[in-house]
Every structure is written in structure tokens, then in C-alpha cells.
Amino acid sequence: MIGRFQQILSSAGFPKRRRAVWSAGVGRVSVALLAIAFLAPAYALDASEPRTAPATAPLSMFKDPRAALREGLESYHAGNAKNSVEALRYAADGGESLAQWKLGRMYADGDGVTRDDAKAYDYFSKLVDHFAEDEPGPRERSMAASAFVAVGVYNLEGIAAAKMAPDPERAFDLFRYAATFFRNADAQYNLARMYLDGTGIAKDIRQSVNWLELAARKGHAAAQALLGQLMFNGDAGLPPQRARGLMYLTLAREGATDRADDQWIVDLHSKALTAASDTDRKAAVAMLEYYLKRRD
Numbered sequence: 502m503i504g505r506f507q508q509i510l511s512s513a514g515f516p517k518r519r520r521a522v523w524s525a526g527v528g529r530v531s532v533a534l535l536a537i538a539f540l541a542p543a544y545a546l547d548a549s550e551p552r553t554a555p556a557t558a559p560l561s562m563f564k565d566p567r568a569a570l571r572e573g574l575e576s577y578h579a580g581n582a583k584n585s586v587e588a589l590r591y592a593a594d595g596g597e598s599l600a601q602w603k604l605g606r607m608y609a610d611g612d613g614v615t616r617d618d619a620k621a622y623d624y625f626s627k628l629v630d631h632f633a634e635d636e637p638g639p640r641e642r643s644m645a646a647s648a649f650v651a652v653g654v655y656n657l658e659g660i661a662a663a664k665m666a667p668d669p670e671r672a673f674d675l676f677r678y679a680a681t682f683f684r685n686a687d688a689q690y691n692l693a694r695m696y697l698d699g700t701g702i703a704k705d706i707r708q709s710v711n712w713l714e715l716a717a718r719k720g721h722a723a724a725q726a727l728l729g730q731l732m733f734n735g736d737a738g739l740p741p742q743r744a745r746g747l748m749y750l751t752l753a754r755e756g757a758t759d760r761a762d763d764q765w766i767v768d769l770h771s772k773a774l775t776a777a778s779d780t781d782r783k784a785a786v787a788m789l790e791y792y793l794k795r796r797d
Contacts, residue, residue: 582613669701
């Protein structure tokens with residue numbers, strides 16, 4: 502198998518690079534990606550609806566917030582996202598964390614509702630306020646971590662429609678908390694980007710690399726891609742590690758989705774594969790096979 506990869510890896514010719522985004526996908530890795538000469542382009546997140554006050558009076562159709570949560574989730578999973586909103590709102594107003602998170606995601610993604618980042622921010626913020634004081638249970642950790650990351654991203658970028666200005670310092674604190682307490686890969690990646698770009702904090706490439714490595718080991722495709730680029734080019738203030746960088750870029754390419762947001766990963770992998778020597782490619786194949794054996 503290695504011989505076949507070595508033969509094909511002599512090919513080259515690839516597209517351009519684009520700036521990284523703040524999210525990533527995880528996929529199953531194939532060593533054969535190192536042999537791809539041409540990669541298919543990927544394809545493609547803002548609208549708003551009138552703000553409405555959340556329901557505060559109990560609704561007779563719901564026994565209690567927990568029952569409303571069950572009804573809302575059942576309706577959502579049955580394909581009736583719009584019909585689930587009223588029940589989820591009642592549950593969220595009653596303090597059900599899962600309902601708050603679900604509504605936050607729905608408004609952030611425009612899933613069954615008109616996308617409204619201000620409403621998404623409000624629901625995610627309720628979770629952040631709650632879990633900043635009360636430690637989440639095992640089943641709540643992933644939900645709590647994603648809320649911290651979402652509020653961090655909104656603070657980093659701001660919400661123009663709600664006239665909310667960016668607050669990089671608060672974003673940094675939220676990412677750092679989720680990255681250390683929850684060990685969340687998205688938070689670790691976002692923290693790394695802030696260190697790399699010097700956004701709201703002093704630029705520190707070594708700190709960035711440390712956080713990228715933690716996220717990359719969890720299969721975070723964007724972290725793998727950025728880490729691979731830094732290593733391949735020697736941008737971390739160290740001699741280039743071209744084979745290891747190409748290995749991480751290949752892992753990232755396999756984990757990339759078909760969305761336009763991930764096209765930059767495809768482009769970085771292609772550019773590195775074009776510039777790599779036969780020796781770099783052979784070493785990357787060996788490193789990747791060793792990495793996969795240890796992971797499995």
C-alpha cells in the first residue's frame with residue numbers, strides 16, 4: 502500500500518488558500534488522501550425576524566417545563582421544528598437548560614425559525630450564567646461547553662443587528678474557561694486563533710501551537726489544518742517540520758466537510774502537497790500510518 506501512495510504522490514497542481522473559519526468537522530482518516538492530486542471544490546451562514554417577548558405566563562397545554570421540553574423535542578425530531586418552538590420557549594423560561602441550548606442552536610442556525618443571532622446569544626448566555634456557578638453533570642458538559650464557545654464567538658465578532666460591539670477580552674475569557682475546564686476542542690482552537698492573530702491579547706505563536714495541538718489530537722479538522730500549515734512552513738519560530746505538517750494537513754482534509762467554510766482546508770492541503778518533496782510525502786505516509794495505528 503505504501504508503494505502505491507509513493508508512486509501517486511509524485512503528482513501536483515492545486516488551487517488557492519482562504520482564511521480560516523471558527524468551526525470544524527471530524528471524519529475518518531484515509532492515508533490515500535496524501536495521494537490526491539486534484540480535490541473537488543466545496544460549497545456553502547443572516548436574516549432576522551421581529552423580536553418577540555418570551556412567554557412568561559404558564560400555558561395550560563403544558564403540565565410543567567419538563568413536560569414542555571419533552572413535547573418540544575418530540576415535535577422537533579418528528580420534523581416539526583416550527584411547532585416545537587412554543588413548547589421549547591416555555592421549557593426554557595422554566596429553567597430547562599436543554600431547551601435553552603436547543604433554542605440557541607435553532608436561532609443561530611435558522612433551523613425552523615428565522616435566524617436571529619441576538620436571540621441565540623440570549624439563550625446561550627443563560628446557560629453560561631447558569632454553568633458559571635453550577636458545575637454541569639456528565640450529560641450536560643458538552644452542551645455547557647458549546648454554549649461558552651458560542652457566546653465567546655458572538656463576543657469576538659459582535660452582533661451588528663443588536664448593536665453589540667465586539668468584546669475580545671470577554672471572548673478570550675470564555676474560550677479559556679471552556680478550553681481548560683471542559684477541554685473543548687472548539688474553544689481550544691478559538692483560543693489558539695486569538696493567540697496567533699493577536700486579537701485582544703499579545704500575539705504568541707508558541708501558545709497558539711500548544712492549543713492547536715490539544716485540539717488537533719481530538720480530531721478538530723481546522724486545528725489540524727492550521728497546525729499543519731504552521732509546521733510545514735516553519736511559522737512557529739522553529740525549523741520546518743514538513744512531513745509532520747503534511748500529515749496534519751491530510752488529517753484535516755479528510756475531516757473537512759463539503760461546505761464552502763471548509764474550502765480553505767482543501768486549499769492548504771493542496772498547496773502543501775504541491776510544494777512537498779518525494780521525501781516529505783514518503784515520511785508523511787509513514788507518520789500517518791503510525792498515527793492511525795496508535796489512535797485505533
